[in-house]
Amino acid sequence: MASKSVSLEAEDILLASDMIRLGARLQVLQAETSLSYDRLARLYREIRGVSPPKGMLPFSVDWYMTWLPNIHSSLFYNVYRYLDDHTPAKKSLAMVEAYRLYLEQSSVGLRPDDVSAEPILSFTRAWMLVRFFDSDLVQLSACHQCGGRYIAHAHDPATDFVCAICKPPPRAGKTRSRRKAAPVKSA
Numbered sequence: 795m796a797s798k799s800v801s802l803e804a805e806d807i808l809l810a811s812d813m814i815r816l817g818a819r820l821q822v823l824q825a826e827t828s829l830s831y832d833r834l835a836r837l838y839r840e841i842r843g844v845s846p847p848k849g850m851l852p853f854s855v856d857w858y859m860t861w862l863p864n865i866h867s868s869l870f871y872n873v874y875r876y877l878d879d880h881t882p883a884k885k886s887l888a889m890v891e892a893y894r895l896y897l898e899q900s901s902v903g904l905r906p907d908d909v910s911a912e913p914i915l916s917f918t919r920a921w922m923l924v925r926f927f928d929s930d931l932v933q934l935s936a937c938h939q940c941g942g943r944y945i946a947h948a949h950d951p952a953t954d955f956v957c958a959i960c961k962p963p964p965r966a967g968k969t970r971s972r973r974k975a976a977p978v979k980s981a
């Protein structure tokens with residue numbers, strides 16, 4: 795019994811350490827592990843050398859719908875979905891792996907010596923995204939031009955969906971093009 799709980803705690807510490815290195819906020823660590831707030835805050839300070847930031851988590855679904863975040867988030871979520879479905883990794887471990895792969899693929903990278911290189915999709919946002927999927931606020935819609943699957947609001951009609959790569963937003967004249975682009979005829 796004792797050794798089992800010790801190994802569980804060790805697993806939690808490993809998981810929390812991985813997540814802290816990837817930029818997770820303390821609220822994420824509290825949800826994903828059974829470690830106490832004090833233990834997590836101490837771990838955070840040991841690894842990052844600063845106190846964990848305070849304040850609320852980003853909770854807006856709309857952020858994931860803006861074009862660049864949408865591309866990055868969709869890339870991450872497709873990898874996560876694949877790992878969660880096809881490997882024995884638990885949800886949180888699949889998240890860590892998927893996020894590492896996302897950092898590699900997005901080529902923003904997070905070199906330990908370069909704190910200024912911030913990825914578009916933070917670990918905390920990635921984690922929130924998985925929660926939004928779990929609570930059915932978002933869905934994956936298939937782009938009918940490229941066939942890729944992208945994050946969209948749940949229950950959005952998916953028939954005429956075109957992704958942010960196939961149809962990037964114009965740099966100028968936003969409101970006019972948005973109105974013009976709104977009704978898409980099915981080809």
Ligand SMILES: [Zn+2]
Pocket residue numbers: 937938939940941942956957958959960961
């Ligand atoms: Zn597309």
